[in-house]
Amino acid sequence: MTFFRAAFAATILALIQILATAATAQDFAGLVRTLPEGSYSDRAAVVAAIATSGDARAEPVLAALLEGELGVVEATGQVIVQGSPPTDAVTGDEVDAATADAAERIRVNNSLRRDIRAAIGLLTLSSPDPAKRMAAAEAAIRAPDPDQIAALETAIAAEEDGRVRTRLGEARAIAVLASDAGTEARIAAIDTLARRGDQVAQSAIAPLAGAEDPALAEAATRALAAIEQSRMLWGYAQNIWYGLSLGSVLLLAAIGLAITFGVMGVINMAHGELVMLGAYTTFVVQDAIRSHAPGLFDWSLLIAAPLAFLVAGGIGVAIERGIVRHLYGRALETLLATWGVSLILQQAVRSIFGPNNREVGNPSWMSGSFDVGQMTVTWNRLWILLFALAVFAVLLAVMKRTPAGLQMRAVTQNRPMAANMGIRTAWVDAMTFGLGAGIAGLAGVALSQIDNVSPNLGQGYIVDSFMVVVFGGAGNIWGTLAGAFSLGIVNKFLEPYAGAVLGKILVLVAIILFIQKRPRGLFAVKGRAVEG
Amino acid sequence: MSFFTKTTLTSGLAALMLSTAAFAQDDTIKVGILHSLSGTMAISETTLKDAMLMLVDEQNKKGGINGKMLEAVVVDPASDWPLFAEKARELIEANDVDVVFGCWTSVSRKSVLPVFEELNSILFYPVQYEGEESQRNVFYTGAAPNQQAIPAVDYLMNEEGVERWVLAGTDYVYPRTTNKILEAYLQAKGVAPEDIMINYTPFGHSDWQTIVSDIKTFGSAGKKTAVVSTINGDANVPFYKELGNQGVSAEDIPVVAFSVGEEELAGLDTAPLVGHLAAWNYFMSVDTPENAAFIDTWHEFIGSDARVTNDPMEAHYIGFNMWVKAVEAAGTTDADAVIDALPGIEVPNLTGGTSVMLPNHHITKPVLIGEIQDDGQFDVVWETEELVPGDAWSDFLPESKPLEADWVELDCGNYNTETKTCGGSASN
Numbered sequence: 032m033t034f035f036r037a038a039f040a041a042t043i044l045a046l047i048q049i050l051a052t053a054a055t056a057q058d059f060a061g062l063v064r065t066l067p068e069g070s071y072s073d074r075a076a077v078v079a080a081i082a083t084s085g086d087a088r089a090e091p092v093l094a095a096l097l098e099g100e101l102g103v104v105e106a107t108g109q110v111i112v113q114g115s116p117p118t119d120a121v122t123g124d125e126v127d128a129a130t131a132d133a134a135e136r137i138r139v140n141n142s143l144r145r146d147i148r149a150a151i152g153l154l155t156l157s158s159p160d161p162a163k164r165m166a167a168a169e170a171a172i173r174a175p176d177p178d179q180i181a182a183l184e185t186a187i188a189a190e191e192d193g194r195v196r197t198r199l200g201e202a203r204a205i206a207v208l209a210s211d212a213g214t215e216a217r218i219a220a221i222d223t224l225a226r227r228g229d230q231v232a233q234s235a236i237a238p239l240a241g242a243e244d245p246a247l248a249e250a251a252t253r254a255l256a257a258i259e260q261s262r263m264l265w266g267y268a269q270n271i272w273y274g275l276s277l278g279s280v281l282l283l284a285a286i287g288l289a290i291t292f293g294v295m296g297v298i299n300m301a302h303g304e305l306v307m308l309g310a311y312t313t314f315v316v317q318d319a320i321r322s323h324a325p326g327l328f329d330w331s332l333l334i335a336a337p338l339a340f341l342v343a344g345g346i347g348v349a350i351e352r353g354i355v356r357h358l359y360g361r362a363l364e365t366l367l368a369t370w371g372v373s374l375i376l377q378q379a380v381r382s383i384f385g386p387n388n389r390e391v392g393n394p395s396w397m398s399g400s401f402d403v404g405q406m407t408v409t410w411n412r413l414w415i416l417l418f419a420l421a422v423f424a425v426l427l428a429v430m431k432r433t434p435a436g437l438q439m440r441a442v443t444q445n446r447p448m449a450a451n452m453g454i455r456t457a458w459v460d461a462m463t464f465g466l467g468a469g470i471a472g473l474a475g476v477a478l479s480q481i482d483n484v485s486p487n488l489g490q491g492y493i494v495d496s497f498m499v500v501v502f503g504g505a506g507n508i509w510g511t512l513a514g515a516f517s518l519g520i521v522n523k524f525l526e527p528y529a530g531a532v533l534g535k536i537l538v539l540v541a542i543i544l545f546i547q548k549r550p551r552g553l554f555a556v557k558g559r560a561v562e563g
Numbered sequence: 564m565s566f567f568t569k570t571t572l573t574s575g576l577a578a579l580m581l582s583t584a585a586f587a588q589d590d591t592i593k594v595g596i597l598h599s600l601s602g603t604m605a606i607s608e609t610t611l612k613d614a615m616l617m618l619v620d621e622q623n624k625k626g627g628i629n630g631k632m633l634e635a636v637v638v639d640p641a642s643d644w645p646l647f648a649e650k651a652r653e654l655i656e657a658n659d660v661d662v663v664f665g666c667w668t669s670v671s672r673k674s675v676l677p678v679f680e681e682l683n684s685i686l687f688y689p690v691q692y693e694g695e696e697s698q699r700n701v702f703y704t705g706a707a708p709n710q711q712a713i714p715a716v717d718y719l720m721n722e723e724g725v726e727r728w729v730l731a732g733t734d735y736v737y738p739r740t741t742n743k744i745l746e747a748y749l750q751a752k753g754v755a756p757e758d759i760m761i762n763y764t765p766f767g768h769s770d771w772q773t774i775v776s777d778i779k780t781f782g783s784a785g786k787k788t789a790v791v792s793t794i795n796g797d798a799n800v801p802f803y804k805e806l807g808n809q810g811v812s813a814e815d816i817p818v819v820a821f822s823v824g825e826e827e828l829a830g831l832d833t834a835p836l837v838g839h840l841a842a843w844n845y846f847m848s849v850d851t852p853e854n855a856a857f858i859d860t861w862h863e864f865i866g867s868d869a870r871v872t873n874d875p876m877e878a879h880y881i882g883f884n885m886w887v888k889a890v891e892a893a894g895t896t897d898a899d900a901v902i903d904a905l906p907g908i909e910v911p912n913l914t915g916g917t918s919v920m921l922p923n924h925h926i927t928k929p930v931l932i933g934e935i936q937d938d939g940q941f942d943v944v945w946e947t948e949e950l951v952p953g954d955a956w957s958d959f960l961p962e963s964k965p966l967e968a969d970w971v972e973l974d975c976g977n978y979n980t981e982t983k984t985c986g987g988s989a990s991n
Contacts, residue, residue, distance in 0.1 A: 071944070099837075099937060140934050140944050141838045142723070145814045173814070230783035237785035273772040280770065378601060386605035388800065392832050400808050409808040412772070482769040483800050487603055491767050526773045531764040532734050 059086040060121040063110050066096070067103040067137050074139075075146050082150035090154045092120050097147045102134030110137075149174040156186040164195050171202035172231060177210030201227050205235045218250045225254035229405050233258050265405040270523050276412040278519025279419035280481070282512060283474035284492040285499035286423060289511040290467030291347075293500050294443050297355055297464065298362055300370040302496060303489025304377060305347060305468045309339035309475020310484045311380060314389045329394040332476060339472035346376075347468020351461045359460075373489070381486040391479040415477045422473055423512055429466070430508065439463045502542050504552030514553055518542075591634045592627070592896050594619055595654035597665025597675070597686075602642025603766075607875075608667050610826055611689065612637060614876040615664050617864040618883045628890050636660050644674045651675040655682045661896035662687070662886055664879055669693060669736050676701065683898050687886065689878035691821060691843075693740035697955040697968030697976035700898070702905060703925045704882035705875060706844050707953040708744050712791070714930040715819045715842035716745060718945050719789045720752070723817060726786040727758045729778050731794055734763040738793035741821070745791060747959040758786065768798045771805040779809065782816045790818040799823050807835025814838065819932070825871035828939040836935045844914070844928040845877035846941040851915040871939070877913050884910040885920050906971050916950050923968035923976075925953025 062081050066074060078096070081089050092112065095101045100113040101120065109130070110120040117131035118124060139147065152170030155163045164186070171179055183203040190196040204220035212220075221239070224232040236258070239251035284306060291299045316335040320327050327334070350372055358365045393411060400409040430436040441449040442459045450456050475488075482488060503514025518538060525534040549555065596615045598608035619635045627633055636658045640647040647666065654660045655678070662685045666672040669692050679686050679700040691706040719725040730745055732738025742761055749759055760781050762774060782788035794802055799820065806818070819840040825847050828836070847858065857880065862868050885908045886901070892908070893900040905920050912918045918926045927950035933941025956966040956977070965981040967973070975985035 138936075138942055140942070141813050141817055144838065148814075230779060234783035234785040237783075269776060270773070273770075273776075276772060277770050381601065381605065386601075386609050387826070387829060388606065390832055393804075398808065400810060407776070407809050409772075409805075411808065481801055481804070485606065487767070491769065523773055527777060530762065531768060531774065535765060 059084050063120050064108055071140050071143050075143050078147055078150055082154055090151060093147050093151050099136055101137045103137055104130060104134045145174050161192045161195055165198060168198040168202045172205055175205040175209040177206055180206050208235050214244050214247050217247055221250050221254050225257055228258050228261050269406045274520030274523035276416055277523055278516035279416040281495055281499050281519055282515035283419045283477050285496040285511055285515055287467040287471035288496045288500050289508050291464055293505045295463055298366045300366060301373040302471055303493035304373045305343045305471035306475040306492055307489040308343050309472030310479035310488055312339040312342045313476045313479040314391050314484050317391055332394060336473055336476050339476045340469040343472025344465040344469030348461050348465040351464035377486045389484045391484050393480055397480055411480050418477050427508060498542060502552055504554040507554040510552055510554035590631055592631050593660040594633055594635050595660035595663035596635055596637045597640060597651055597663050599642040600639040604642040604667050611875055611879060613865060614879050628887055644670050647671040647674045648678050651678045655684045685898055687882035689875045693737045694955055694957055695740060695963055697923050699970055704878040707925055708741055708957055709954045710928050710930055710951045711821055711842050712741050712745055713748060714947060718932045724787050725789040727788040729781060729790040730761045731790055731792050732763055733766055733795040741793050744957045744959050769801045771802045775805045775809050779811060788816050792818050792820040795822055803836050824873040826873045829871055833937050833939050837937050839935050840932055841941060842932050843874040845874045846931055846933050846943060847872045848940045849914050853911055854913040857913055881910055881912050881918050921952055922971040923955045924970060925955055927952045
């Protein structure tokens with residue numbers, strides 16, 4: 032690989048020299064036509080030649096190759112950019128769809144992709160678009176190459192945008208560290224990178240800590256220590272974020288159960304399967320959108336959410352009416368009956384949708400991440416956290432501020448009295464159970480974004496959900512919130528030290544001990560209702 | 564979609580009905596199929612059941628074996644390990660099958676071993692596994708560690724210049740043993756212990772944030788880093804999603820997986836996975852006439868052009884053809900005669916070579932490294948020049964180094980070459 036990159040750099044250098052002396056651009060058309068031939072390393076040499084051909088078409092062709100949009104028609108050797116509309120890579124003429132369909136994709140592998148990115152970077156260093164110059168600087172940081180120092184310096188001198196200049200300066204510093212420049216130049220580069228202070232800087236400086244030159248080694252060690260310090264603080268922030276994120280998943284999974292188990296006292300083992308049904312509803316909605324209205328894809332989750340609530344809620348009501356209501360007061364029978372229901376639901380889904388995972392895509396606003404300082408926050412986790420809090424707030428408002436919520440609390444607290452007041456207790460039971468089930472369905476929509484949509488989806492969450500509700504204190508919705516987030520954060524702080532497996536075990540043991548001490552959980556419901 | 568399910572169901576039912584109908588006639592050869600059709604492992608094993616039904620069907624179109632028709636007997640061990648042993652016993656004792664093709668997880672194989680030994684029947688096991696086993700009644704057509712893990716690590720070391728290694732796996736016997744072998748191998752190659760990070764996660768792990776961030780940190784020590792993943796099937800999807808979301812691309816830190824194949828990729832959005840690697844002995848994208856014919860037959864049998872083929876299916880293809888040849892050679896389906904006839908049998912595999920059954924009951928296979936493409940297929944970037952013979956006992960673990968399996972000369976699955984004794988006929 033190193034040898035390969037050196038060869039690649041050498042090729043570029045050689046070609047630059049050829050260009051400078053002969054001053055005739057390499058035959059661009061000829062180069063593009065040779066692109067599909069040979070092995071990956073042959074292709075890398077052609078990429079380098081195209082990059083240095085000085086042809087204005089070079090960048091779009093390389094970008095298309097990187098994106099896998101470059102195809103070749105086997106019979107004629109014509110190279111096609113699969114855009115809309117498809118065009119000939121050399122002439123830029125439009126190509127008819129039939130020819131474009133027959134074209135076979137020109138393949139790229141990892142090391143070739145890195146080289147293409149670096150080549151495009153060189154080409155776009157002087158692009159008028161600051162975003163492209165930024166991307167070029169990023170590419171140079173990823174694939175540091177001492178031969179680019181001169182080009183980067185020219186670019187820095189001409190750069191007007193402050194942020195791009197900083198990034199270019201970092202790119203130059205990394206390239207200097209990779210070169211055999213003098214001690215002073217390298218110490219200056221270390222200082223530049225130490226200001227950046229993240230993993231990239233750390234990995235560029237780390238090898239120099241063992242340098243033979245004592246001044247250089249000392250500067251590197253000092254910079255590393257400073258980076259380490261700041262990274263440790265950011266590490267705590269990152270752990271808290273991961274904990275909140277895990278907590279939000281636990282909260283979503285458990286909040287429906289907080290109603291059925293916490294408020295109604297029904298042990299519903301099919302809760303996980305209701306979550307799974309929500310996830311499958313999302314799949315069906317996305318499937319329908321893909322085939323009928325692809326433009327709506329980004330809205331798929333918003334469309335799926337109410338449907339998932341209705342599907343899971345409807346099945347919840349059916350379970351309550353059909354099975355659970357005959358078993359009130361008989362916990363063991365309820366447990367066994369709902370466990371049976373969970374198996375039936377699983378196998379039903381397996382028969383309808385097959386045993387394989389179903390693909391649920393992420394809408395564009397849920398993909399990728401952004402950086403807060405040195406912390407990476409992924410969009411899907413952030414939205415799920417907000418969604419969990421929103422569901423929690425709505426549920427709280429329903430329970431505390433609406434007549435329906437009042438009736439639910441009345442029935443669960445004192446059934447005969449509520450009945451005397453004219454409340455249809457049977458109907459309220461069904462609706463309460465349906466509400467809990469519907470919220471499980473909502474959780475399924477969110478979980479489909481981070482977990483596998485398979486018939487086994489629910490099994491993974493049922494134990495955690497009960498753990499959260501019991502730990503938080505059955506009957507108290509705030510307890511569920513506190514329980515979910517504290518378990519999430521404790522889990523994430525343990526994980527780096529104890530590992531994922533042992534971490535989970537430790538948390539479980541801690542909860543068992545805690546329940547021994549406080550059998551009613553973190554926020555115990557007090558008063559007469561508890562005994563009733 | 565529901566159409567596949569129906570086909571699968573009907574073919575399954577048809578096979579079941581065939582099996583009951585066939586109790587009357589004794590002149591058929593019965594082939595047992597022991598794959599989970601429900602529970603966690605159904606995702607992987609259902610396809611293998613269908614592949615076996617297809618192979619039996621194809622053989623019957625050729626007129627069966629030695630003038631006798633074949634019939635498949637399908638049972639469902641439901642991803643329940645002890646149930647595997649019961650169902651194996653049921654197949655052999657009640658249904659009187661002559662051979663069994665089945666199992667996926669190592670724990671299910673370990674659970675049926677005593678049954679096959681006691682009742683003296685034959686099991687073909689089609690999945691890559693951790694090795695350290697050779698049993699007289701079992702034929703291992705999947706890869707041993709030296710046919711998958713070791714060549715994959717060699718590729719990363721030589722072609723990608725990797726110097727720092729993350730060995731990430733699901734917490735059970737296959738990843739633990741494989742990682743033990745890999746760790747010993749890497750250290751033998753001069754990799755310092757601090758350049759190896761080993762990480763285990765529970766089955767179905769879905770919150771990969773911390774681990775991916777640890778991998779990023781581990782990879783920022785200025786040395787090229789790669790992840791060798793023995794993460795089991797399902798948990799891979801959120802793992803790759805998290806890698807993609809946190810901006811770790813295959814160009815920065817490539818992941819080479821031993822349990823991610825075409826079937827697993829079929830259920831996910833491959834965009835964040837492009838460029839990551841997998842090591843197998845077969846890819847659907849391999850361009851050979853045998854493979855093209857196999858894929859055509861499969862599509863026709865299953866009734867859909869969208870279904871993929873994968874490595875364990877090829878292993879069953881090789882195993883089934885080897886068994887057919889052995890029965891033809893022995894002239895009987897008697898277990899002892901077939902077991903004796905199998906070593907040395909050669910059949911073409913789907914990648915253009917000829918696989919041989921070795922005396923240690925493993926086979927020779929090529930090793931292929933593929934890069935994941937955005938269409939869910941693999942592009943082969945590297946392959947071994949010759950077929951690699953499967954090694955039952957790893958040479959890189961001190962306790963298994965002196966052991967050797969040879970059921971032809973030594974009649975022993977764990978012969979100790981130092982003490983010159985056979986440790987017994989049991990697995991290990």
